[in-house]
Amino acid sequence: MAIIVGLTGGIGSGKTTVMKHIETLGYKVYYADEAGKRIMEQPEMIRQVQNIFDEDVVDESGYLDRKRIASIVFNNPDKLTELNAVIHPAVARDFDKCIAELGKNEIVVKESAILFESGAYKNCDFTVLITAPEPVRIKRVVERDGISEEEVKNRINNQFSDAKKIKLSNFVVNNVDLTQTFFEIEMILKGILR
Numbered sequence: 001m002a003i004i005v006g007l008t009g010g011i012g013s014g015k016t017t018v019m020k021h022i023e024t025l026g027y028k029v030y031y032a033d034e035a036g037k038r039i040m041e042q043p044e045m046i047r048q049v050q051n052i053f054d055e056d057v058v059d060e061s062g063y064l065d066r067k068r069i070a071s072i073v074f075n076n077p078d079k080l081t082e083l084n085a086v087i088h089p090a091v092a093r094d095f096d097k098c099i100a101e102l103g104k105n106e107i108v109v110k111e112s113a114i115l116f117e118s119g120a121y122k123n124c125d126f127t128v129l130i131t132a133p134e135p136v137r138i139k140r141v142v143e144r145d146g147i148s149e150e151e152v153k154n155r156i157n158n159q160f161s162d163a164k165k166i167k168l169s170n171f172v173v174n175n176v177d178l179t180q181t182f183f184e185i186e187m188i189l190k191g192i193l194r
């Protein structure tokens with residue numbers, strides 16, 4: 001089995017930025033959020049997701065309308081739980097397939113926005129949490145995605161707090177200065193292999 005390092009962090013913490021750096025260092029990576037998006041394009045998944053909602057969440061081209069779904073689930077925890085129950089097992093199966101071929105002492109870094117919330121951390125050998133002050137995260141996402149502060153806060157409210165996540169993490173990196181962040185992540189991954 002490969003060594004599974006789960007990497008997570010709340011919205012706008014800088015996970016993807018850190019992951020891109022990890023990729024340049026030559027480590028194997030897996031993006032659970034991207035995999036989730038890909039999987040949600042499968043006809044069977046579209047059908048199952050549509051079944052969760054009373055209103056139409058499929059757009060004219062036959063794909064799921066992510067904006068519409070987001071506006072429902074981040075204001076309705078029960079619907080989010082139902083959506084998670086459809087998507088998360090499918091992503092877990094996809095990940096298992098991806099790592100089946102990896103060598104015994106090979107590290108794979110798995111990025112997931114909700115590593116702890118989904119329970120996926122239980123299958124990780126190590127967990128790394130990326131943090132940043134909440135106002136900084138909100139500002140980053142508003143600038144990156146052009147969505148409102150309120151929409152970002154709605155997502156934050158559907159995620160564990162950093163205090164809770166810190167307790168479940170082996171390593172915590174506060175991502176404010178990128179040079180420092182990249183240095184720390186390199187040290188963590190080298191340390192794991194030693």
Ligand SMILES: CC(C)(COP(=O)(O)OP(=O)(O)OC[C@H]1O[C@@H](n2cnc3c(N)ncnc32)[C@H](O)[C@@H]1O)[C@@H](O)C(=O)NCCC(=O)NCCS
Nearest residue numbers: 010011032033036066069070083087091113114155158159
């Ligand atoms: C609700 C959806 C359609 C919104 O899509 P959208 O393109 O707007 O957002 P995207 O998927 O890029 O996520 C952006 C951020 O939202 C937050 N977020 C996404 N899913 C969740 C969730 N289940 N719980 C809490 N926060 C979440 C994360 O911070 C994430 O980084 C989508 O996020 C979704 O289907 N989520 C449920 C499945 C899931 O958990 N996916 C992520 C891991 S596999």
Ligand SMILES: Nc1ncnc2c1ncn2[C@@H]1O[C@H](COP(=O)(O)OP(=O)(O)OP(=O)(O)O)[C@@H](O)[C@H]1O
Nearest residue numbers: 010011012013014015016017140144175176177178
């Ligand atoms: N240390 C940093 N200093 C300044 N800007 C940063 C820093 N880290 C990340 N950013 C910027 O903040 C934004 C959010 O970063 P990124 O997309 O990596 O976060 P994320 O945690 O993956 O977010 P999400 O959960 O929404 O997918 C991006 O525009 C990125 O370029």
